[in-house]
Amino acid sequence: MDFKKIEFGSSDFFHECELRHEVLRVPLGLRLHDEDLSQEAEQLHFGLFDGSVLLASVIAVPLSSSEVKVRQMAVRSLHQRQGLGRKIMHCLEEHLSGRGFRRFSMHARVSAVGFYEKLGYETVSGEFSEVGIPHVKMEKIRIGGGE
Numbered sequence: 001m002d003f004k005k006i007e008f009g010s011s012d013f014f015h016e017c018e019l020r021h022e023v024l025r026v027p028l029g030l031r032l033h034d035e036d037l038s039q040e041a042e043q044l045h046f047g048l049f050d051g052s053v054l055l056a057s058v059i060a061v062p063l064s065s066s067e068v069k070v071r072q073m074a075v076r077s078l079h080q081r082q083g084l085g086r087k088i089m090h091c092l093e094e095h096l097s098g099r100g101f102r103r104f105s106m107h108a109r110v111s112a113v114g115f116y117e118k119l120g121y122e123t124v125s126g127e128f129s130e131v132g133i134p135h136v137k138m139e140k141i142r143i144g145g146g147e
């Protein structure tokens with residue numbers, strides 16, 4: 001399994017969008033294709049690949065030199081609950097902490113809070129709605145470059 005950066009607009013980015021559409025939008029009756037993704041050119045896209053097949057993806061948005069917001073975390077449906085979400089988040093944190101990022105945050109779906117808690121994230125807000133479902137802000141501060 002390889003953790004790799006995905007270039008905006010590449011064929012892997014096309015696969016990332018397909019995965020996000022299927023995992024994060026279809027279950028809500030929404031279409032990723034209806035969204036303006038142009039601002040994502042400035043964001044950092046990563047994937048977990050089995051050969052050339054994308055199994056999980058995630059986006060990181062630098063908010064400052066030390067803080068990054070994680071968004072659009074998705075694991076292919078047939079491969080969920082097999083440790084891939086944990087693996088891609090671990091690789092992402094290692095990659096970004098090596099570049100000076102210390103504070104990791106996200107707007108987590110309430111249905112996924114238990115997953116992020118297992119990775120050491122804490123809820124730091126009350127509930128709010130995004131894409132029509134309840135979310136909370138979660139964050140984690142990593143001290144030091146490695147583990």
Ligand SMILES: CC(C)(COP(=O)(O)OP(=O)(O)OC[C@H]1O[C@@H](n2cnc3c(N)ncnc32)[C@H](O)[C@@H]1OP(=O)(O)O)[C@@H](O)C(=O)NCCC(=O)NCCS
Pocket residue numbers: 023024072073074075076079080081082083084085086087107108109111112113114115116118
């Ligand atoms: C949520 C998601 C990213 C988790 O990835 P995953 O590969 O299925 O999770 P993992 O197998 O790595 O699980 C790691 C741990 O979290 C737990 N876990 C996974 N999903 C969970 C959930 N939704 N609620 C509570 N615990 C969860 C697992 O049981 C496992 O616990 P363990 O270490 O005690 O065995 C993935 O299931 C997914 O894409 N879901 C649909 C989209 C989504 O909700 N994305 C997050 C948006 S904020």
